[in-house]
Amino acid sequence: MGFAHHHHGQSDGQTPPLHDNYGPEARYAVEREAELPTTRWEAEVERGLRLGLPGADSIVDRRIPTFSRGELPHFAGINTFLKAPYVEDVTTCGEYDVAVLGAPFDGGTTYRPGTRFGPQGIRKISALYGPYSFELGVDLRESITIADLGDIFTIPANIEKTFDQISKAVGHVYASGAFPVVLGGDHSIGYPTVRGVAEHLSGNLGIIHFDRHVDTQETDLDERMHTTPWFHATDIPNVPPKNLVQIGIGGWQAPRPGVKVGRERGTTIMTVTDCVEMGIEAAAAKALEVAWDGAEAVWLSFDVDCLDAAFVPGTGWPEPGGFLPREVLKFIQLIAERPLAGIEVVECSPPYDNAEITSLIATRVICDTLGCLVRAGHLPGRKP
Known part of the structure; x- marks a missing residue:
């Protein structure tokens, strides 16, 4: 589970209509996710870069810091x-x-x-x-x-x-x-x-x-x-x-x-x-x-x-x-x-x-x- 899973489609401004193959709970879940903000996730990424140094030059995703700070990767960091x-x-x-x-x-x-x-x-x-x-x-x-x-x-x-x-x-x-x-x-x-x-x-x-x-x-x-x-x-x-x-x-x-x-x-x-x-x-x-x-x-x-x-x-x-x-x-x-x-x-x-x-x-x-x-x-x- 990498950074991409936090990249929501809401920034496109358009949400395509949902098909009818979802169960009731799954439909609720998918609809609800589009309404959730990403503000604090973005703040956590910024904090990680500020406190943990930007990643090495070879890292393509520039949201990845050198030192693990925050949620990712799940296998690294201090376990609170x-x-x-x-x-x-x-x-x-x-x-x-x-x-x-x-x-x-x-x-x-x-x-x-x-x-x-x-x-x-x-x-x-x-x-x-x-x-x-x-x-x-x-x-x-x-x-x-x-x-x-x-x-x-x-x-x-x-x-x-x-x-x-x-x-x-x-x-x-x-x-x-x-x-x-x-x-x-x-x-x-x-x-x-x-x-x-x-x-x-x-x-x-x-x-x-x-x-x-x-x-x-x-x-x-x-x-x-x-x-x-x-x-x-x-x-x-x-x-x-x-x-x-x-x-x-x-x-x-x-x-x-x-x-x-x-x-x-x-x-x-x-x-x-x-x-x-x-x-x-x-x-x-x-x-x-x-x-x-x-x-x-x-x-x-x-x-x-x-x-x-x-x-x-x-x-x-x-x-x-x-x-x-x-x-x-x-x-x-x-x-x-x-x-x-x-x-x-x-x-x-x-x-x-x-x-x-x-x-x-x-x-x-x-x-x-x-x-x-x-x-x-x-x-x-x-x-x-």
């Missing part, structure tokens, strides 16, 4: 998320629409470790992506600004200090007005991320939780672990359990103490079969209804193991029988038709991954969430 600018001064994150931050922590893991490398793995494979989605008809580069803040300083030997660090970091980003995207990390981070957002709300926070596991027991192995975030999150006064909806739960890894807590607190559980048989559209509508009931905002927590184990080998507790990728992506796209407070993607363990496919689905979930929030008008969050 989607090659967004790395912002070392986190006090400036509010100048961006979206702020990506890593939570490299697997001290809450009860079986396979490795999710401390999740942020690295997700950033690495995200270089494969451009900012434009054909089906969604969205170009993130032309629509919003994204910053990568790097990683939270987690404390490997102390889960409680790590929780405090994560809450402070996520709270800082949320309060700045930027949309937080958290790269996990094991699922224990769900508690401190929610805590970081909830303290900045005057009303209630709902949670939409994709997972194969309930994660609602009070302790595991005598500590707060990646099996316990939602017990403690729904202990926060403005995070009521009635607004916790859990999607994809099932299999042989749902500890009974957690099921008991969910039953007693009145959380909502939707199994894979529930969602598939009622239809993804109806399931998404139910999830939104539950999470948004009386809530001021909703947090999206996505555990990659909600997908069938065949698609996510790089995770701590793989379980057969989960969602297919297209089902999850359709679900996510519908969820993001409503505004979100932020998103975390957790339990991606690159040491167990195969051909980076688990990191790839993590990246895709984030990109689709951002793209649909843009398409629905929820990003950028602050209108000029």
Whole structure:
């Protein structure tokens, strides 16, 4: 994918009529692309030439610099998320629409470790992506600004200090007005991320939780672990359990103490079969209804193991029988038709991954969430 793919026909001033052989989605996609601007792409090319030197004399395409700057080539450069600018001064994150931050922590893991490398793995494979989605008809580069803040300083030997660090970091980003995207990390981070957002709300926070596991027991192995975030999150006064909806739960890894807590607190559980048989559209509508009931905002927590184990080998507790990728992506796209407070993607363990496919689905979930929030008008969050 070279520079030519960014050369749109709109400069000709004439768009020929479309033939009738497109499917409805493809027709929408092709029509929408002609309407997208290229202003920020052109600015990125100019910046690359200015900062990276014009290319060698033998290079015919004079938009190519000597040093890689920006999106291309996808195999070169420093791997921030989607090659967004790395912002070392986190006090400036509010100048961006979206702020990506890593939570490299697997001290809450009860079986396979490795999710401390999740942020690295997700950033690495995200270089494969451009900012434009054909089906969604969205170009993130032309629509919003994204910053990568790097990683939270987690404390490997102390889960409680790590929780405090994560809450402070996520709270800082949320309060700045930027949309937080958290790269996990094991699922224990769900508690401190929610805590970081909830303290900045005057009303209630709902949670939409994709997972194969309930994660609602009070302790595991005598500590707060990646099996316990939602017990403690729904202990926060403005995070009521009635607004916790859990999607994809099932299999042989749902500890009974957690099921008991969910039953007693009145959380909502939707199994894979529930969602598939009622239809993804109806399931998404139910999830939104539950999470948004009386809530001021909703947090999206996505555990990659909600997908069938065949698609996510790089995770701590793989379980057969989960969602297919297209089902999850359709679900996510519908969820993001409503505004979100932020998103975390957790339990991606690159040491167990195969051909980076688990990191790839993590990246895709984030990109689709951002793209649909843009398409629905929820990003950028602050209108000029």
